[in-house]
Amino acid sequence: MSPADRYSHLRQTALVREGGRLLDAREWPEHELQACWFAGRFGRDFTTTDGRAVRVVQFGVWNHEAGPDFAEAAVSFDNAKPVRGSIELDPDARDWERHGHATNEDYNGVVLHVFLSVGDAEFFTRTASHRNVPQVRLDASALDEPPTPQPEAKPGRCLAPLRTLPEERVREVLLGAAQYRLRRKSAALARTSELHGPDEALYQALAAALGYKSNKLPFTLLAQRLPLRLLRAAKGDADALLFGVAGFLDQRDLAGFDAPTRGYLRGLWDRWWPRRAEFERLILGKSLWKMSGQRPANHPQRRLAALAQLVRHWPRVRALRDGCEPEALAKFCADLRDDYWDHHYTVTSRQSAKRMALIGETRVTEFLVNVFLPIAVGTDPQRWITFKNLPATLSNRRVDVAALRLFGESPLAASLLKNAAMQQGLLQIYEDFCQRDASDCEQCLFPSQLAKW
């Protein structure tokens, strides 16, 4: 049995005994729901509320116009020939009436109404043309990464058993969890690739990795709303479209900026403005972005500029995916040039004489761990060895919290976490056990499962 299979068994046994998930899925913000749906995280095969099998053959595109959320979708009912049309996605089924879709002709082409919850009374989705729209109710608890509250950062009950285990065994458990995590990421990327094609899947995953952690959702939404094929067709205007749809070009008065920044923003603005009306409906709201509390190097505008550069050099990015060599990726990122961002952390910072890399070493490791190696391992399981030997760059707050929970102040944690796979294994255990625990460790089955490893 591979270490990943052993970890999977440990995890499964514990979750089954816990009676499934301890915490309910939270109230979902609509944008997050839409992003998960489009990424295929709920799957593609469902049962309608009246018992028919339904397969989403094509998830369509984010709708630019007034009307339903996703246009040009294709849905098959009971294995029949797919019907084309739009899909509307709502947190609550009754939003259909509340938002006036029942009397709005723009919604006449909806072929599927998808929602998470519905009230006590039976609800029918009707169009202005008096057609009954098939409904699918999603199960948020079926997601593999349920959003859950963060536990307190204090050492947990597994500290003692971990301390008594031989170091080799601790390493094995962490590697098992890391391999399990890698396989899961690989499967998720394969699923997105199946839905949207390998290039779009790679581009969406890179965007999410650039948004990690505070802005993962707006980056994911941007990549879904501005697909790679659209940006590649826009040629030199890709950066302007990304900044415009991100909502970063709404300020007309640039007087407060220094001359290089004014020139840079004016250049983006001039190319965005003629196309603004076309994309207006897709522009992200300001509230989606987390701007404060970020290191300057992680500022979302800087990261967005990095995404624009990846789009610009797409044939090379694709080749890097196919080769999946860590050194080649590091060199490509170190060599990326951007006239403005090479010398500015943010649009409000002063110009720096020293050049700073648009995509630094930490992000390269994130790309490898979350995107390139999970894709590579899908076709070549031996790539696990590269993953296993990858050094970690920086730690982050989640890793630190997880290390504190499981290892306390033990020096073992510091030595283990110099390796990226160990960090990933730790995060997996943290998500599987700590983030599901609502008993202050008392009912957590990880310590007892550990003893049986």
Ligand code: SF4
């Ligand atoms: S919840 Fe479980 S895994 Fe997390 S610290 Fe407590 S005992 Fe350890």
